[in-house]
Structure formats: C-alpha cells, structure tokens
Amino acid sequence: xxKLHITDREGVxxxxxxxxxxxxxxxxxxxxxxxxxxxxGQCSCATCHIYIDDAWMAKIGARNDEENELLEELDCVQPxxxxxCQIEFTEDMDGLAIVIAPDE
Amino acid sequence: MTQTFIVVGAGHAxxxxxxxxxSKGFDGRxxxxxxERYVPYERPPxxxxxxxxxxxxxxxxxxxxxxxxxxxxxxxxxxxxxxxxRKARTISTASGEVLGYDKLLLATGTxxxxxxxxxxxxxxxxxxxxLDDTLAIQRKMTPGTNVxxxxxGYIGLEVAAVAVKMxxxxxxxxxxxxxxxxxxxxxxxxxxxxxxxxxxxxxxxGMAVTGFEGDGKVERVTCADDSVxxxxxxxxxxxxxxxxxxxxxxxxxxxxxxxxxxYGQTSDDNIWAAGDxxxxxxxxxxxxxxxESVQNAVDQxxxxxxxxxxxxxxxxxxxxxxxxxxxxxxxxxxxxxPGDEVVIRGNPAERKFSALYLRHGKFVAINAIxxxxxxxxxxxxxxxxxxxxxxxxxxxxxxxxxx
Ligand SMILES: Cc1cc2nc3c(=O)[nH]c(=O)nc-3n(C[C@H](O)[C@H](O)[C@H](O)COP(=O)(O)OP(=O)(O)OC[C@H]3O[C@@H](n4cnc5c(N)ncnc54)[C@H](O)[C@@H]3O)c2cc1C
Ligand code: FES
Numbered sequence: 134x135x136k137l138h139i140t141d142r143e144g145v146x147x148x149x150x151x152x153x154x155x156x157x158x159x160x161x162x163x164x165x166x167x168x169x170x171x172x173x174g175q176c177s178c179a180t181c182h183i184y185i186d187d188a189w190m191a192k193i194g195a196r197n198d199e200e201n202e203l204l205e206e207l208d209c210v211q212p213x214x215x216x217x218c219q220i221e222f223t224e225d226m227d228g229l230a231i232v233i234a235p236d237e
Numbered sequence: 238m239t240q241t242f243i244v245v246g247a248g249h250a251x252x253x254x255x256x257x258x259x260s261k262g263f264d265g266r267x268x269x270x271x272x273e274r275y276v277p278y279e280r281p282p283x284x285x286x287x288x289x290x291x292x293x294x295x296x297x298x299x300x301x302x303x304x305x306x307x308x309x310x311x312x313x314x315x316x317x318x319x320x321x322x323r324k325a326r327t328i329s330t331a332s333g334e335v336l337g338y339d340k341l342l343l344a345t346g347t348x349x350x351x352x353x354x355x356x357x358x359x360x361x362x363x364x365x366x367x368l369d370d371t372l373a374i375q376r377k378m379t380p381g382t383n384v385x386x387x388x389x390g391y392i393g394l395e396v397a398a399v400a401v402k403m404x405x406x407x408x409x410x411x412x413x414x415x416x417x418x419x420x421x422x423x424x425x426x427x428x429x430x431x432x433x434x435x436x437x438x439x440x441x442x443g444m445a446v447t448g449f450e451g452d453g454k455v456e457r458v459t460c461a462d463d464s465v466x467x468x469x470x471x472x473x474x475x476x477x478x479x480x481x482x483x484x485x486x487x488x489x490x491x492x493x494x495x496x497x498x499x500y501g502q503t504s505d506d507n508i509w510a511a512g513d514x515x516x517x518x519x520x521x522x523x524x525x526x527x528x529e530s531v532q533n534a535v536d537q538x539x540x541x542x543x544x545x546x547x548x549x550x551x552x553x554x555x556x557x558x559x560x561x562x563x564x565x566x567x568x569x570x571x572x573x574x575p576g577d578e579v580v581i582r583g584n585p586a587e588r589k590f591s592a593l594y595l596r597h598g599k600f601v602a603i604n605a606i607x608x609x610x611x612x613x614x615x616x617x618x619x620x621x622x623x624x625x626x627x628x629x630x631x632x633x634x635x636x637x638x639x640x
Contacts, residue, residue, distance in 0.1 A: 177559040
C-alpha cells in the first residue's frame with residue numbers, strides 16, 4: 134500500500150491507500166473516481182487521461198510510443214499528461230499526486 | 238419511502254449502470270442480477286490477454302467483489318431472471334423468487350448464435366462469450382493442438398492470433414468471401430488475411446461448415462465442398478443475438494433489440510434498457526441501430542442511469558471499437574457501408590495504415606491500423622461530419638486533424 138493523492142474533475146482532493154502492482158487507472162476505477170477507461174487499459178481509448186504532479190514527473194518516467202500518440206491528439210494535453218492505465222503503481226510512488234483530466 | 242431499482246444483467250452495461258446510480262446519489266435499494274458467477278467484468282480481454290494467460294481474471298472485473306456490499310448494492314450472481322410482470326412491477330427468477338421494482342433496467346446483452354449442424358454438441362466445441370468459456374478454451378489450447386475456428390470475424394481472428402502464438406495448429410473457416418467483412422473494407426480484409434497467413438494460420442474463405450464428427454469429442458470438421466479438417470478443439474464465432482425474450486414476453490416494444498429512446502427508456506415509463514440488447518436512436522448517425530461495443534454499453538448505461546435519477550441527457554456518440562491481433566492495434570470509428578468510397582493512407586506493408594470511408598465526400602468511418610493519431614483525429618472529424626478531399630486524405634504526410 135502507498136498513498137495516492139487525487140484531484141477529481143470537480144477539483145476535490147482526496148487521498149487513498151493505493152494498491153501496488155496494478156495500474157493507477159485500476160486504482161482510480163476501484164475507488165470510484167469518475168474516469169471512463171473504456172478500453173480497460175489496452176492503450177486504445179485515451180479515456181483514462183491524468184496529469185502528474187510536476188514534482189513526480191521524473192520519477193514516473195516517460196510515456197510509451199502508443200500512449201504518446203494518443204495523448205498528443207487530445208485537446209487538453211499538457212506536458213505532464215499521462216494515460217493512467219500505462220503507469221503501474223509501485224511502493225516508491227507513495228505520495229504521488231495526480232489530477233484527473235477533463236472528459237473530452 | 239425508499240425506492241428499489243433493479244438491474245437485470247450483470248455485464249458491462251449493468252456494472253456501469255449501478256456505479257453511475259450510486260455516484261449520482263441514488264440511495265435507495267439497488268439489486269443487480271446476473272446469471273453468471275462473476276461480478277461484472279470486461280469481455281474484450283476474453284479473446285485477447287485473458288485467453289493468452291497474460292491477464293488475471295480478477296483484473297477484468299469492473300469493480301472488486303467487495304465494492305458491491307460496500308456500496309450497499311445487492312448483487313445476485315447465478316440468478317436467471319425469467320419473467321417480467323409490468324402491471325405488478327415485478328420480476329421473477331428461475332428459482333421462483335419474485336422481486337418488486339420501482340424502476341427497472343434491462344442490460345441483458347447478447348448470446349452467441351449457435352451453429353445448427355450435426356455433431357455441434359460434441360465435446361471440445363466451444364463458443365466464446367463469457368469468462369468461463371475463455372477458461373475452458375484456454376485449458377485445451379496446448380501446443381500442437383489442432384484448433385479449427387469457425388467464423389473469421391474479429392473474435393475468431395483474435396482467438397486465431399492467440400492460438401498460433403501458443404503453438405497450436407490453426408485453421409479459420411469463414412463462410413463469406415473475406416474475413417471481417419462485416420466491419421472492414423476489402424483492402425483491410427486482405428491485409429489481415431496476409432498477416433494471419435504469415436503467422437502460420439490457414440484461412441479458408443467461402444467455406445460452409447456442414448458438421449462435426451468424432452467419438453464423443455470432436456475430431457473432424459466437414460464442409461459443403463467435401464473438405465475435412467482435423468480438429469482437437471473447435472471455437473465457433475458466428476455472431477450474436479440480442480437477449481430480448483424477457484422484454485418481449487413483458488410486452489415491451491422489441492425490434493432487433495429492445496426499442497429505447499435517446500434516454501434509454503423503453504415503451505414503459507418505469508423501464509430502461511442499455512447496451513448490446515438495445516435498438517436505439519443516434520442523432521449523429523441519423524438512424525436507429527443496435528451495437529455490440531463497450532463504448533456503447535458504457536455510454537448508454539450512463540445515460541439510462543442518469544435518466545432513472547431524473548437527469549435527461551440524450552445519448553448520441555459516434556460508435557467506436559478496437560481489436561488487437563498480434564502487434565496490430567485496429568481502431569474503428571463510425572459505421573461504414575458497402576457503397577462507401579475507401580481511401581487508404583499509410584503503408585499496409587509497414588503494418589501502419591488507415592482505411593477512410595467517405596460517403597458522398599463526407600468522412601463517416603475509419604479503420605486505423607497502428608495509426609493511433611488517425612483514430613483520435615477521426616473521432617472528432619466524423620462527429621463533425623467533415624467533408625474530405627480523397628486525394629489529400631490519402632496523403633499520410635498530412636495529419637488527419639489538419640484536413
Ligand atoms: C470475446 C469478446 C471480445 C470482445 N472484444 C471487444 C472489443 O475489443 N471492443 C469492444 O468495444 N467490444 C468488444 N466486445 C463486445 C463487448 O464486450 C460487448 O459489447 C459488451 O460486453 C456489451 O455489454 P452488455 O452489458 O450490453 O452485455 P454483456 O456484457 O453481454 O452482459 C449481459 C449480461 O446479462 C446476462 N443476462 C442476460 N439475460 C439475463 C437474464 N434473463 N437474467 C440474468 N442475467 C442475464 C448475461 O449472461 C450477461 O452476463 C467483445 C465481446 C466478446 C464476447
Ligand atoms: S484505459 Fe484506455 S487508454 Fe487507458
């Protein structure tokens with residue numbers, strides 16, 4: 134378990150005990166955050182878009198190619214955009230802060 | 238007095254609907270009834286990552302098992318609903334239990350179309366619709382197994398891709414002249430045909446399967462042209478039928494699906510329907526249709542659940558869909574029709590191209606193969622009803638979004 138700080142689409146901030154070994158998307162879904170994640174983590178839909186807190190960017194690492202292509206086409210993409218299904222939540226991400234991006 | 242909302246069918250739409258009802262603040266009684274033994278789960282991985290043994294079963298669950306009691310949702314697995322009495326506002330289960338509702342959502346999905354042929358009930362002949370089907374098929378799919386797949390649609394081909402990778406000998410028998418003919422243009426069918434053949438899959442088109450033979454379990458598949466294929470395992474994927482019986486017997490309007498309006502409401506004010514089982518209008522497409530996709534199940538379930546909570550937001554989305562085979566990410570947006578002009582951009586030989594479908598110049602659909610940017614751009618352009626110049630569209634150097 135590690136803490137995950139989440140800001141939802143209404144701007145409300147909460148902290149959950151995240152489950153490690155599954156994706157950030159699955160953590161959000163299991164904890165009822167509004168987020169479509171329609172393709173179930175297959176990197177096919179871009180409906181699991183989040184923003185990573187700048188302080189965490191280096192630690193989280195870079196986007197993969199497919200993820201990059203999906204993200205670049207979104208209207209509300211930012212340098213700190215990621216697809217949450219492509220990030221495995223690990224113990225050393227304790228305290229990670231993310232914002233759920235708007236629904237496009 | 239607390240109200241009772243019942244959701245029949247614990248699939249993708251049913252699972253999404255109960256989540257939306259609770260997140261909307263509905264605090265009455267929610268009963269979710271499904272005839273399978275699992276909580277609602279995602280079906281797409283059943284013919285992909287789960288079949289390949291790359292994804293654990295629990296990770297396909299839309300919500301964990303513990304979530305339902307936490308949200309005070311009465312989840313009833315292994316329960317078949319057999320009767321709907323609209324006058325009394327009750328449903329009955331196969332075990333004879335009668336439950337009353339204030340509002341009802343039918344999310345009964347589809348079932349596989351069974352092949353009517355001699356020997357179709359032999360052992361080792363499977364259909365793929367549910368998690369238990371996948372697990373049963375997977376157990377039989379050991380290296381060296383002769384797998385015959387009846388039906389060259391996307392599910393059949395996804396199974397073929399997994400099976401050949403696992404070291405099985407794979408033959409696909411398709412009745413029509415080309416694979417995936419229902420959803421893609423001839424150019425795209427030809428491409429997929431080649432990719433599978435290169436991977437070692439034998440594809441036979443124009444094959445009418447006439448029967449199955451064997452001693453207890455299947456050993457051979459016979460066809461109308463007298464050809465015979467050795468088989469240890471047969472997977473049949475020849476389409477699905479909407480589960481409308483409950484609705485029909487309850488005297489709701491049914492016409493290739495449960496007839497609903499743009500809010501998911503049926504011909505009864507207290508009953509909604511969502512997902513694969515509905516025949517619904519789509520303002521963007523300008524017609525009614527029945528769809529088999531997760532996007533539709535999720536979006537329509539949200540619409541119906543919102544409407545059950547009194548919030549009317551019409552459902553209208555350009556349909557989209559995906560299929561993973563080998564290293565190929567196929568993403569489909571919109572609905573193509575036989576007369577559409579097909580424009581190919583990119584290079585099939587590099588396994589990276591798109592087929593764009595134009596109807597009187599209007600961009601109506603796309604099959605994007607490893608062309609993620611095209612898929613994303615197409616979602617917007619198709620919804621806008623963009624007119625494309627075919628020559629310009631064929632130039633993959635120009636980004637689709639800049640057209
Ligand atoms: C192998 C496979 C691969 C797929 N791949 C993709 C893909 O890549 N992309 C995509 O978009 N879509 C895909 N789909 C389609 C997608 O899974 C469906 O469109 C989606 O599941 C529809 O959701 P639903 O809730 O309408 O129906 P379902 O998920 O079918 O759920 C309906 C449920 O209701 C139950 N039920 C029916 N009648 C009763 C009753 N009377 N009482 C109790 N329970 C009942 C059924 O048993 C079932 O569990 C795939 C489907 C399959 C089978
Ligand atoms: S869930 Fe579809 S891209 Fe992440």
